[in-house]
Amino acid sequence: MSVKTRETKPLGGRYSDKRRGRRMNSRVPVRLEWDGDAGKRYSVEAHTRVVNPYGCMVVLEQELALEHRLALTNLATETSNAAVVVWRGVPRPDGWEYGVELVAPEMDFWGLEL
Numbered sequence: 001m002s003v004k005t006r007e008t009k010p011l012g013g014r015y016s017d018k019r020r021g022r023r024m025n026s027r028v029p030v031r032l033e034w035d036g037d038a039g040k041r042y043s044v045e046a047h048t049r050v051v052n053p054y055g056c057m058v059v060l061e062q063e064l065a066l067e068h069r070l071a072l073t074n075l076a077t078e079t080s081n082a083a084v085v086v087w088r089g090v091p092r093p094d095g096w097e098y099g100v101e102l103v104a105p106e107m108d109f110w111g112l113e114l
Contacts, residue, residue, distance in 0.1 A: 026051045028110060029075040030058060032083075032100075034068060045075070051110045055083070055101040059094055072100060077111045 028048045036042050042062065050057040056072075064070075064085050072083040087099030102109060 025049065026110070028056070030056070031073040031075055032058070032060065032070050033073075034064070034070040049097070053107050053109070054105060055086070055099065056110075058098050058100055059092070059096065060098060061095040063096060064088070064098060070100070072102065074109060074111065077109070079106070079109055081105050081109060 026048060028051060029045065030048060031043060031045050033041065033043045044060060044062060046058050046060055048056040048058050066085055066088060068085045070083045070085070071080055073080040082103040083100045084103065085098050086101045089097035
């Protein structure tokens with residue numbers, strides 16, 4: 001029996017496999033907003049699975065491309081930040097796992113000590 005593992009795509013440059021900052025498993029409510037095809041604006045509420053000072057892993061039903069730009073709002077602290085999709089896992093029953101990098105974040109964006 002073969003087990004399929006998560007595939008990562010080499011992106012190089014700033015999207016390499018190096019991690020910055022300490023990661024913490026944390027379920028933080030977030031809202032993600034982005035522009036889709038034909039200028040349609042999407043707004044989806046979700047929750048994180050993992051956070052660090054520079055981003056998070058979030059699960060969405062929607063399929064997004066790597067390097068897709070979004071606005072991410074931490075609903076617990078009501079703060080927003082520009083973000084970009086830097087990693088996409090395989091589809092799971094509850095949606096896609098995405099690695100999202102915050103663009104120039106404040107170090108207390110998550111309201112947690114990281």
